[in-house]
Amino acid sequence: MKFFVDTADTDAIAELNNLGMVDGVTTNPSLIMKSGRDIKEVTKQICEMVDGPVSAETVALDAEGMIAEGRELAKIADNITIKVPLTWDGLKACKVLTGEGRMVNVTLCFSANQALLAAKAGATFISPFIGRLDDLNIDGLDLIADIREIYDNYGFETNILAASIRTANHMSECAKIGADVATAPPNVIKAMANHVLTDKGLDAFLKDWASTGQKIL
Ligand code: G3P
Numbered sequence: 001m002k003f004f005v006d007t008a009d010t011d012a013i014a015e016l017n018n019l020g021m022v023d024g025v026t027t028n029p030s031l032i033m034k035s036g037r038d039i040k041e042v043t044k045q046i047c048e049m050v051d052g053p054v055s056a057e058t059v060a061l062d063a064e065g066m067i068a069e070g071r072e073l074a075k076i077a078d079n080i081t082i083k084v085p086l087t088w089d090g091l092k093a094c095k096v097l098t099g100e101g102r103m104v105n106v107t108l109c110f111s112a113n114q115a116l117l118a119a120k121a122g123a124t125f126i127s128p129f130i131g132r133l134d135d136l137n138i139d140g141l142d143l144i145a146d147i148r149e150i151y152d153n154y155g156f157e158t159n160i161l162a163a164s165i166r167t168a169n170h171m172s173e174c175a176k177i178g179a180d181v182a183t184a185p186p187n188v189i190k191a192m193a194n195h196v197l198t199d200k201g202l203d204a205f206l207k208d209w210a211s212t213g214q215k216i217l
Contacts, residue, residue: 001175002052004183006163008035008042010049012186017050024052026127026163026183028083028107029059040076047077055105055125057083058093066093074102081105081124086114091121098122105161112146119156125181129164130174140164145177168192 002023005013008031016022025046032039043056056076058069070082070093081103084090094104098121105125106118110133118126128147130140144162151158159180165171168191174182 001171001179002181003189004052004055004161004181005189006031006165006183006185008032008037008046009186010042010045013046013049016186016189021189022050022052024054024081024181024183025050026055026083026105026161028055028057040073043073043080044076047079050079052079053081053103053105053125054079055081055083055107057107061087061089063089063092063096066090067096070097070102070104071100083107083127086110086118091117094118094121094123098124107163110143112143112150115143115147115158115160116150119151119158123158125159125161127161127163127183130162130170131164131166133164134166141170141173141177144174144179148178168194 003021004024004026005016005022006026008027013022013025035042047054056073058066060066060069066084073082074080082097083105084093085108086106090106094106097104103124105127106123107127109115109126109128115126128143133140147160161181161183162174162179163183165182165184165188168188171182171184171192
């Protein structure tokens with residue numbers, strides 16, 4: 001499973017990228033706002049930092065506007081993926097932009113029907129939002145499994161980009177289901193390393209080592 005980092009915080013991206021943990025980056029209007037930076041400037045910097053796809057989101061509501069904004073964003077770098085919302089206008093924009101050979105990430109997906117439409121429109125990535133379904137007591141991981149089953153039934157090439165990931169458990173569950181990509185905030189990726197038994201075991205090793213009076217260096 002590929003790891004994308006869901007942030008416009010370039011320092012956080014750099015830290016994980018140096019560990020080989022970054023296969024791509026996703027941003028959205030809220031993450032751009034949080035960065036406090038100009039969308040084109042910060043997106044250009046991110047595209048220069050990572051080799052993989054970098055999602056930058058359009059903000060128009062009509063297909064023509066999304067297409068124009070998408071073409072503008074695509075000028076930033078070759079690894080730009082244009083993000084459009086899962087609306088009929090977004091699907092129209094997806095069809096046109098992928099037809100021009102551009103990568104498109106269809107976002108704000110909350111149902112298998114929406115994901116089916118995105119695949120039919122030629123989306124490069126589909127972004128089903130797990131956490132926001134969980135917030136409504138609907139298991140967002142079930143949506144990932146449903147989309148995986150449907151795409152595999154018909155050989156759709158659209159990549160499942162699991163999004164709105166809130167926990168380390170979401171990451172491992174998405175990997176078990178077979179999501180192609182999971183995009184997560186930096187802290188969630190880091191939390192994947194945490195386990196109480198690892199901490200307890202390390203403490204015990206070091207206490208025993210201290211009792212030997214030995215040093216390695
Ligand atoms: O990429 C989509 C992601 O940023 C949304 O996450 O936690 O705001 O639902 P969240």
